Amino acid sequence: MLHNFGSINLDHFYRVPHLVRPGETLASRDYRVGLGGKGANQSLAMARAGGRVRHWGRLGRQDAWVRDLLEHAGVEVEAIALVDEPSGHAIIQVDQRGENAIILFPGANHGTTEQVLDEHFAAASPGDWLLAQNECNALPGVLERAAEAGLNIAFNPAPMSDAVLELPLAHCRLLFVNRGEAAWLAGLDEASPTEALLDGLARRLPTCEMVLTLGGDGAWYQAGDERHFQPALPVTPLDTTAAGDTFIGYYLAALQQGRPVTDCLTWAATAAALGVMVAGAAESIPEATEVERALRDGIPTPDRRDKETS
Numbered sequence: 001m002l003h004n005f006g007s008i009n010l011d012h013f014y015r016v017p018h019l020v021r022p023g024e025t026l027a028s029r030d031y032r033v034g035l036g037g038k039g040a041n042q043s044l045a046m047a048r049a050g051g052r053v054r055h056w057g058r059l060g061r062q063d064a065w066v067r068d069l070l071e072h073a074g075v076e077v078e079a080i081a082l083v084d085e086p087s088g089h090a091i092i093q094v095d096q097r098g099e100n101a102i103i104l105f106p107g108a109n110h111g112t113t114e115q116v117l118d119e120h121f122a123a124a125s126p127g128d129w130l131l132a133q134n135e136c137n138a139l140p141g142v143l144e145r146a147a148e149a150g151l152n153i154a155f156n157p158a159p160m161s162d163a164v165l166e167l168p169l170a171h172c173r174l175l176f177v178n179r180g181e182a183a184w185l186a187g188l189d190e191a192s193p194t195e196a197l198l199d200g201l202a203r204r205l206p207t208c209e210m211v212l213t214l215g216g217d218g219a220w221y222q223a224g225d226e227r228h229f230q231p232a233l234p235v236t237p238l239d240t241t242a243a244g245d246t247f248i249g250y251y252l253a254a255l256q257q258g259r260p261v262t263d264c265l266t267w268a269a270t271a272a273a274l275g276v277m278v279a280g281a282a283e284s285i286p287e288a289t290e291v292e293r294a295l296r297d298g299i300p301t302p303d304r305r306d307k308e309t310s
């Protein structure tokens with residue numbers, strides 16, 4: 001079982017000609033609300049990939065439909081509390097190239113107490129996995145407790161902040177980072193060559209396995225001297241929101257199924273490529289059957305992916 005201590009957000013999407021500049025007022029061409037949050041996206045991706053995942057989180061009572069949606073997808077939701085607080089939300093601009101900029105309001109995601117964590121950990125067994133991102137409170141304690149409880153920790157330090165550098169990251173078995181997060185962790189410039197980033201990560205956290213995701217430039221796996229490269233698939237992105245989350249959920253589901261690292265990478269990269277062809281966060285995450293089909297027949301045309309998801 002994988003336990004995902006993760007955020008749940010309502011995502012407010014604005015499609016804009018370019019990301020808003022300082023002092024500018026910009027009209028949006030479109031507005032939609034959907035399910036998001038790095039935690040919820042990763043749980044959903046894992047469930048859609050056929051993985052066993054139990055989500056630990058908090059959600060405003062008025063947004064109970066989100067819990068139903070996750071449950072329907074196969075996520076175990078008993079550890080998602082409905083609370084009398086506003087849910088977390090994100091304001092997301094998406095530009096014409098599919099790039100985004102996100103403002104987060106943590107809301108209920110920042111209300112986890114020690115007492116609730118006691119209940120969550122009581123349901124976990126040594127050898128289980130714990131996944132976390134950086135959108136919930138209580139992370140230092142959660143990572144410490146997970147290590148003490150003999151859980152395998154996978155961590156995605158997004159959104160990156162200086163607080164991440166203070167976390168007990170040496171407890172992690174597996175780290176998912178993008179270029180910016182890798183540079184921050186390794187104390188290097190973001191423009192550093194990939195090789196330097198991988199070396200820097202290995203120096204900083206020598207016992208961790210790493211997956212470095214580089215968007216259109218592919219992804220790297222590193223563990224000690226072992227490295228594997230996964231090229232990106234050729235797609236024109238409509239919306240890159242949740243691509244990294246889709247990658248992580250699919251990677252972990254494949255790992256849970258005992259697949260080799262190279263398969264985990266291919267499966268994850270294919271799912272992420274399908275994801276960026278569709279607008280939105282949770283709604284862009286493909287089903288496993290779509291990923292299998294893309295692996296067999298190649299990436300579909302954008303209009304075909306749209307029809308398959310609608």
Ligand SMILES: OC[C@H]1O[C@H](O)[C@H](O)[C@@H]1O
Binds near residue numbers: 039241
């Ligand atoms: O990774 C994408 C996610 O980041 C933020 O958490 C948004 O809610 C969005 O769904």
